[in-house]
Amino acid sequence: MTKDTLRPASLRRSALPMLSVPVIALAISSMVISTTAYAEETAKGTTTAANLPRILVLATGGTIAGQADPRATGAYKSGQITGEQLVQSVPGLDKVAKLNAEQISAIGSQDMNDKVWFALAQRIQQAFDKNEADGVVITHGTDTLEETAFFLDNVVKGDKPVVIVGSMRPATAVSADGPGNLYEAIQVASDPRSRGRGVMAVLNDKIEAARSITKTNTTSIETFVSPNGGPIGYVDSAGGIRFMAQTSGLKRANYALPASDPLPRVEIIYSHANMDAIPIEDAISHGAKGIVLAGVGDGNTSKQALEALEAAAKKGVIVVRSSRVRSGFVTRNVEVDDDKNGFVVSEDLNPQKARVLTQLLIASGVTAPAELQRAFTATW
Template structure:
């Protein structure tokens, strides 16, 4: 290199050095954020308390589903830094009125979103009363590993201490997180992440109503981080096909109690139930009259599942009741309402043999 060329090279290096010193320092994560676009999250609104407005008739009363999904998203500051968000309205009902049609609409729309790569994650705003059933239904019919997160609130949007905005923020945070992939459908409320199979509503009014009694939560979330305490499932999930149109096959839940007779069971069979779930006492048991009526129903081709009204624990097979002899299915860790959902999907897919059904109930992540 000639002396003049060397001088020019040194001069250029000096100019570059001054430019770097003069440039503003990048904040932690800023360079990474500039290199990657924000995740895309679609919010599907169904109504519920999170979209509720207080009424003038009661100090604690409210009307569910009055606020649109778009309005809910717009009301939460800072979510635009988590993801690129769009909102769609699927329904506007309290979750006590959740039904097969809305379930099918959700499943079909989410299926399209995933198949067409319209988003990296989906959030569903939903009432808390039947949220666990919707989550479990979707967990059994949706393919793929992208996050699908249900969220709601225990207080309406107009309450002084509304919990909906923080819950929605954290649900979007989870749906946008790569850590949430491959974990099935999740439920997020009150800084806690639950899996669809284990989560249950356990309190009428507390913001800490959702628990996973038999396995614990899947993780925790706050505005700064998403932390899972369980590993993603390694087993291949069975995805059940939906009928061409709703409704799902009829499955009734009968509630066991002292001095129980066979009336509920006989009425369910006469009413056309294709399956019956016993919300049994203790380990899924019932009176002798009830067990005899269920055995008769099973012989007639009705899928009979023993669950428990207790709220936690497993209903074990062939304990107290001879399931092998009577043709019953033990719900294991599934509560009555989830046992009903799985029974509906099994019957819709032609699975009515008790042994095959028991294998399906035993399948876990």
């Protein structure tokens, strides 16, 4: 019997309705397999607690931990349910892994910040270095999930799996997607084949890489996609976990976590029709060490804005050209003379991830355009 065949039918495609924290507490006894039933299963030789992987669940809040709010239909407050309650509310997890849940924060991911990022990175690294866990699962809001995943992918060392998971519907929704997503995330983190793949995101039966995943819809549970590469795997209720590529040949760049937060100030400037230089000049006046252009098309912008970026680069401000377009690569020296202006192109990274990498590079003392460009293309 495989781990997946033990998965409760109610979680194979749709999530459990979770009405409130009190209801969760009352339902735990009926939702989670009892100690007696578990002992009977182990006696049959189907599984043993001793050989289950140890998974550390780090909760940060988000919609997955949200509760309904009476202000409007469908309204909710993020981060109202603890990580421990989330774990206890999902049946069958005790047959997948030995779980330990810790609360890192209780915020909506629109409020995600460097302090929480550093706390996550430090706790994950500690758990791996001290052999406290075989894998880590992070519960997170969806709005900035991709940025947290990418940050951690660049600073956490080792080959043990780190999986980030969220939901588009709160825990109190009639068809909440959080429980099913959490079950699958723990499955993936528990699978030996997940080692060496860096930080992954698991939502809606898909496994996505931290570098490529992005949110594409405001409300749909199908919101997360990897536009340039597609999912790296799938979680199938019938067939188990299927990875689409081997880990051999995968390359990851790791940077030392700075001694303390915050990370250097890097601003994203969004390009648009009739754009002038004011947003760029304003960012520099407020101490930006780097500017990421969310450019039109292939990372381009207006003549006025481009001239302001050229002037900024001459003053030592790091300028990275990215694109506001959802997919595709930004290419050097096609529409813009990057070599002459000292610009960097983001390749496949969207503006929000290009900002994270620029922050880490500046914090690591990497400021020469040629070195910066090599870092942006390091995994290709």
